[in-house]
Amino acid sequence: MSTVPTFLRKAMPPPPAPKGPISCGSFGLAAQGAPWKYTLHHDRAENFLLWITRGQGRVTINGIRRGVSMHSALYLPAGTLMSIDLPNTAQALYLESPAGLTGTLPKEPLLLRVRDSLAQAELTGAIDTMQRELAQRRPFLDDAIAAHVSLVGVWLNRQLRAGSADAPKEKAAERLTRRFAQMVTRDYRTPMLMADYAEALDVTPTHLTRVCRQCSGRTAADILTERKLHAARIALERPKPTVQQVARDLGFASPAYFTRFMQNHTGLSPSALRNRTKARA
Known part of the structure; x- marks a missing residue:
């Protein structure tokens, strides 16, 4: 029998379970041995987040090339044509999650320049926490990961509200x-x-x-x-x-x-x- 009070079960339904694979961690390790998986133009069935913690590089979003540097966050919804070119000297974290997992993630691509040190630490900590969850495989893993992805969506929207978006007028x-x-x-x-x-x-x-x-x-x-x-x-x-x-x-x-x-x-x-x-x- 559940120990959660009835009124809480009705008011706070559990997060939806992931509808596909979730992965996160070091971008350099993910691209190791097959950089073409990111440098060639492609789109993905999953939502993709790149958080650059050191160095700089270039990304192409729907055919528009942009420079990225330390404390840039790139969010690409599923189906966005993308190309990522980071040199070996750069360091970045990534998060890939199924489309439709949570309603908090933005619907459009975002490039954020995050200057607030607390916000920087929050995103780094969120991805590190998910990486530990995936490695430890504890009970209720799916619920925990879905909740963390939802919180990342909240973080992205807060940065958007704070004016961190790098979005020049489109020509x-x-x-x-x-x-x-x-x-x-x-x-x-x-x-x-x-x-x-x-x-x-x-x-x-x-x-x-x-x-x-x-x-x-x-x-x-x-x-x-x-x-x-x-x-x-x-x-x-x-x-x-x-x-x-x-x-x-x-x-x-x-x-x-x-x-x-x-x-x-x-x-x-x-x-x-x-x-x-x-x-x-």
Whole structure:
């Protein structure tokens, strides 16, 4: 029989259990051995938070490149096209949590410059606490982790209210690049080429290329290529599906074309990449 009073059970329902994997800890360790998982443009099914505690680097959010430095917090909701490039000298913590786990997390990407020392310590402490919870695997782990993620959402909203957001007014070039990035996250598995995206956006391929390079340092074709390459490499880390199915799933005209694509960008065939992953396992 529960020892919690009835009136508390009705007023304070337990946090929802996680709907997928939650991970947190050192960003450097997470990226070790496979930096492409973060440097290539991609979007994730999970919400992602990066907290930089030392050094500086660059991030790209929906096609817009920004500099980040110590005490920058980057929050990216699931489905945000992203690229993170931090040198080895930088130090950062990360938190990845399932979409829909809590209603406190913001709905839009955020880049925060946190100057308050207490707020800095709060976020570092929250991620450290979750890391210990995941390592110790104590009873009610799911409830504890869900509650901590919810508190991180509260922290983000408090910083937003405090004016910590780095959100300059969006220019026309950035609006176009963001719209292109959002289309890429939706359609990169189709056979659409960069010119098809430009037509859908009612601009010329030349203009889209120029604008994307201006905003992100990469052309529109580069961004689309990176998104497909990231998805392909993730798929090839697993024993299934077949190489032919991966090619079809990513909109390639033939497995042979897919093989040339992978060799051009990685130096290895799809089968060789998969076999290398097996050898490391």
